[in-house]
Amino acid sequence: MNRSCYVSHHCPQCGGEVVFDQEATGTRCRYCGAGLMITGTGATWLNFLIKPIISVRETAHEVTCIAMKNGWKPPLLRSVLPFYFPFYRTTGHALKWVSGRKAGLDMDKTLQERLLTRPVDLMRPAHTDLSPGLFSPGYRVQSLHLFLATRENGGKMPFAPIQRDKESHSKKMEEDFFDGMPDPGLKVTEERRFRLWEKNSILFFPFSLVEVREGTNVRLMLIDTVGGGLIRQLKHEEMEKLLDNLGLKESRSPGETRLKLAPLICPECAGELDPDPLVHLRFCRSCAKGWEARRGVLQERECLWAGDPDSREDPSTIFLPFWLRRGKEKSLFIPAFNVRSPRLLFNLSARYYHADFPARPIPYHNRMSLKPFPVGLPPDGADEMADVVAGTGSKKPFPRKGTSQSLVLVPFRRMGPDLVGPRGLAVPISSLGVKI
Ligand SMILES: [Zn+2]
Ligand SMILES: [Zn+2]
Incomplete structure (x- = not known):
């Protein structure tokens, strides 16, 4: 039910690229035709990354556009350092049940109930030494491909370390999850909140630290390498701190992730199971048993x-x-x-x-x-x-x-x-x- 995004992975049979919906439980490899089961998506805190669209080479052009827009002197590009910045991402459905009476002059004063719902897709910075200002990857994520945040997918780009802990993010979500709920139109006397089907992940978004010279001045910029554009300007100390953080050991890889693809074959009769992407239980047409993925393997239900x-x-x-x-x-x-x-x-x-x-x-x-x-x-x-x-x-x-x-x-x-x-x-x- 969530608006979701696409994830890229490799087929375990042929190594081809398999692209599937983040919520999917099954898919088919378009190269070798194998039906595949996706396991580990139920586990939260998977690490994903978005690959940059603006390359280091294209940055000079981007910087010229930013300078023109801001009325700055034509800048001379000195250095470009692309890196990944981590955001916590929480998706789910916010449900608020309220009870109350109609406000105002309305004569009808009977107690009424309302159920308010809203889909949630929130992102908050997971790194604190460098603030991305008001920037959030936001809904753009939904139109982009996600890749698992592995060294292989990240290329040579360093990862800014995660500095806020998951507990403090979850604590913040208790309130933020219910931001922007529709107005119940009642004078509320009782309220209950539910966080439904909540999922958390970490999303590494590509930024570039760009240093330019304008005459004798040096300007430091944080650039969004997906949409282009200036996120904010940085102070010299902020750059130094960032360079320190990107030199840390954990900046080389954000760690292992448990998402895996496995062939979808009935454990009972070895018949092929339907790779329908959004199904949580699959019937085997040959032996007529129902199967679901639990702890990475198919188990009977x-x-x-x-x-x-x-x-x-x-x-x-x-x-x-x-x-x-x-x-x-x-x-x-x-x-x-x-x-x-x-x-x-x-x-x-x-x-x-x-x-x-x-x-x-x-x-x-x-x-x-x-x-x-x-x-x-x-x-x-x-x-x-x-x-x-x-x-x-x-x-x-x-x-x-x-x-x-x-x-x-x-x-x-x-x-x-x-x-x-x-x-x-x-x-x-x-x-x-x-x-x-
Ligand atoms: Zn394949
Ligand atoms: Zn079977």
């Missing part, structure tokens, strides 16, 4: 259904996946399919929370012909959504202890603009973001 083995196959029936936790008396269901907005997912989750769908093993002959709707929400994401439903007072919290999550495929029938489930509850087709 129990898959059940609420279908009837005797009913005729009907093309208007669509199986929607739900995550299920079974308790002693009640069960908890959270949609596992992707919907367009977290607000709608919240509404559906509250609606189906205690749905009593049957959950039975899928008979073998049905498994072979079953084409379920993609599982777009991982099980831990479903748990987070269950916490929001319980935390807003919509439902009682469901104890997770001693329960595990299974996937249940529930038959829905296409009726007008909705998919209608076994209990008459409907899911609007337009919200699914996929053509049916």
